[in-house]
Amino acid sequence: MSYQPFHITQLWGGTMIRILFVALLCLIWVQASGAKEATHQHYIYNPGLLKPIDSTLKVKVGQVAPDFSLRAVSGKDIQLSSYKGKSGVVLSFVPAAWTPVCSDQWPGYNISKTLFQEHGATLLGITVDNIPTLHAWINQMGTLWFDVLSDFWPHGQVADKYGLLRGDGTAERALIFIDRDGVIRDITVNDINKRPALEDIIASLNKLDS
Amino acid sequence: MLLGTVVSNSIAAEQLPDIELIVPEQQVDREYLGLTGASGEKFTLADIKADILVVELFSMYCPFCQEEAPRVNELYERLQELEEHRGIVVRMIGLGASNSAYEVEHFKKTYQVKFPMFPDKDLSMYDKFKGGGTPEFIGCVLKPAGESLIVLRNSGGFDSAAEFMNELITKGGY
Numbered sequence: 001m002s003y004q005p006f007h008i009t010q011l012w013g014g015t016m017i018r019i020l021f022v023a024l025l026c027l028i029w030v031q032a033s034g035a036k037e038a039t040h041q042h043y044i045y046n047p048g049l050l051k052p053i054d055s056t057l058k059v060k061v062g063q064v065a066p067d068f069s070l071r072a073v074s075g076k077d078i079q080l081s082s083y084k085g086k087s088g089v090v091l092s093f094v095p096a097a098w099t100p101v102c103s104d105q106w107p108g109y110n111i112s113k114t115l116f117q118e119h120g121a122t123l124l125g126i127t128v129d130n131i132p133t134l135h136a137w138i139n140q141m142g143t144l145w146f147d148v149l150s151d152f153w154p155h156g157q158v159a160d161k162y163g164l165l166r167g168d169g170t171a172e173r174a175l176i177f178i179d180r181d182g183v184i185r186d187i188t189v190n191d192i193n194k195r196p197a198l199e200d201i202i203a204s205l206n207k208l209d210s
Numbered sequence: 211m212l213l214g215t216v217v218s219n220s221i222a223a224e225q226l227p228d229i230e231l232i233v234p235e236q237q238v239d240r241e242y243l244g245l246t247g248a249s250g251e252k253f254t255l256a257d258i259k260a261d262i263l264v265v266e267l268f269s270m271y272c273p274f275c276q277e278e279a280p281r282v283n284e285l286y287e288r289l290q291e292l293e294e295h296r297g298i299v300v301r302m303i304g305l306g307a308s309n310s311a312y313e314v315e316h317f318k319k320t321y322q323v324k325f326p327m328f329p330d331k332d333l334s335m336y337d338k339f340k341g342g343g344t345p346e347f348i349g350c351v352l353k354p355a356g357e358s359l360i361v362l363r364n365s366g367g368f369d370s371a372a373e374f375m376n377e378l379i380t381k382g383g384y
Contacts, residue, residue, distance in 0.1 A: 108271035108313070111320050142273050195271065199312035 043140075045098050052191035055172055058163030061187060065089075065178045068158045070126065070149040073134045078124065078149060084182045088121040088208040090201075091176040093164050095192055097129045097137035101173070105195050106148075107141050112198065116146075119205040120180070124149055128156045128171050164189065177204045226263075226350045226358035227338035229255050231303075231328050239326040243301060260301040260352055262382045264289075267336055267346040268327075269307045270317040275345045278367040279321035282345075285371040286325055292375065298384050300375075305330045307344055349378045 059066065069079040083089050094105060106125055109116075116123050123146040127134065130152040138144050151158045151171070159171040166172060175196060177186040186204040190196045231254070233247045234240055240249070244259025255263060266282060268275040282302075289300040304327035306314035311329045318327050330336055339348055342365050349362030361381040368374040 104269065104271040104273075107273040107276065110273070111270070111276055112316065115316075142277070195308075197310050197313065198270070198316060199310060202312075 043098060044100055044103055047096075047099055050192050051166075052193065053172060053189055054166040054168070054192075055189075056163050057187065057189065058161065059176070059184055059187065061184050063184055064182050065091075065176065065184050066158075066161045068161065070151055070158060071131065072147040072149050073131055073138060074147060076147065078147060080178075081182065083122055083178075083180075085180060088119065088180050088185075089176075089178040090116065090121050090123045090205070091162075091174075091178070092123060092125045093159060093162075093171045093174040093176075094125065094127050095166070095170040095173055097127055097133050101193065101195050103137075103141070105173075106138070106144060108195075108198065109146065110142065110144055113145050115198075115202060116205065119208050121177075121205060121208055122146075126151050126158065126171070128152055128159060128165075128169060166192075175201065175204065177208055179208050224360040225356075226255055226352075226360060227335075229335050229338055231255070234326050236326075243303070243326060255350070256352065256355060256358055258301055258303075258352065260299045261384070262298070262300040262378060263350045263352055263358075264300060264302045264378065265339065265348040265350065266302065266304045267307055267330075267339060267341045267344050267348070268304055268317070269344050270309050270313040272344045274367065275317075276321075278345050279317075279323065281368060281371050283321065283323065285368075285375060286323075288371055288375050292379070296384075298379060300378070301325070303328065305335050305339075307336045307341065308333055347374070349382065351382050 065080060067079065067081045069077055072078050080089065092106070092109070109123060125144070125146060125148040127148070128151050129137070131150045134148055134150055138148055156165040156169060156171060159165040162176065164172040164174050173190040173192050173196070175188045176184060179185050185207040188196060188200065188204065230252050233245055233249050233251045233253050234243075235249045245253055245257060247253055286302055289302065292298050292300060302325040304314070304323065304325065306317065306327060306329050308331060309317070309329050310331055314327045314329045317323070345367050347364040347368070348360055350358055350360050352358045362378055364374065
């Protein structure tokens with residue numbers, strides 16, 4: 001069997017590239033009909049090393065988060081302002097479905113539900129992909145406990161409203177922490193090639209408590 | 211498209227890589243590995259007191275590692291029984307590929323993993339083991355300095371903890 005991602009890793013060299021592809025390597029295996037079998041690793045597209053950040057933020061800490069309504073993969077229409085007075089919200093923007101780092105970011109959050117709940121926060125995932133693409137992508141992660149929203153049309157409108165739409169039409173890898181009053185308490189726009197560390201997310205969640 | 215079944219095979223005379231880790235904070239972990247050094251000091255894999263060592267390359271973010279966790283815990287329990295009944299000492303450790311210490315601890319707590327797990331944030335250990343994806347299980351026979359050998363690699367996980375254990379001890383020469 002040929003492990004294409006591993007070959008790419010060897011050719012490019014460098015720790016950063018290796019980290020980028022660990023997620024891809026993880027996706028070699030799937031559970032099928034009760035038996036583990038290899039699946040086609042080329043389902044995951046290799047975008048290569050990208051410009052770390054390719055947009056300019058339009059929001060800042062302390063302001064009310066711009067409202068929006070987007071359709072979730074579950075079929076629900078979700079309006080941000082509907083959470084006001086009920087719970088905090090964490091918006092997790094990721095660049096695109098079927099890419100390496102994104103594909104192993106949300107599975108980590110999937111075993112971290114209590115960490116978000118402890119801070120009274122609702123997690124919402126957002127990408128610029130359409131619903132059918134998101135449906136296929138998140139189903140191969142297992143069953144996610146949080147809603148995933150499609151910012152597909154008008155394309156990337158919400159990402160653009162927050163200043164997170166990149167020049168190629170994908171979104172930044174960003175987290176927006178919004179308190180129960182609808183006010184932004186923290187913003188992290190990561191290098192698109194790197195996954196944000198869980199402990200940094202906890203530090204930002206702590207800011208929702210004060 | 212499905213390409214084949216899980217990879218599990220013996221390795222011809224591959225030496226255990228020279229890997230340095232930090233002695234765990236928890237006494238139960240130090241005792242499990244037979245380490246005499248104090249918490250925070252360094253040790254190498256060759257310092258672990260066991261007949262066979264199983265290394266799991268995993269990631270907190272890998273859904274297949276998450277799915278495998280209950281079977282891995284079952285393997286740990288079976289290996290404890292093996293020691294009681296046959297005196298063969300097999301120890302397990304986990305190396306969290308590109309994971310921070312916090313992320314490794316979160317995985318350990320979530321799945322109530324009883325064996326020690328260590329962060330491998332920069333993938334240096336993953337590289338030394340020539341990791342081919344996560345999860346991957348590597349069985350090593352521990353011998354005096356420089357003679358420890360890797361005898362088994364399993365990429366992708368196992369369907370049966372009992373069968374994996376039997377394969378491990380057979381290839382380990384027991």
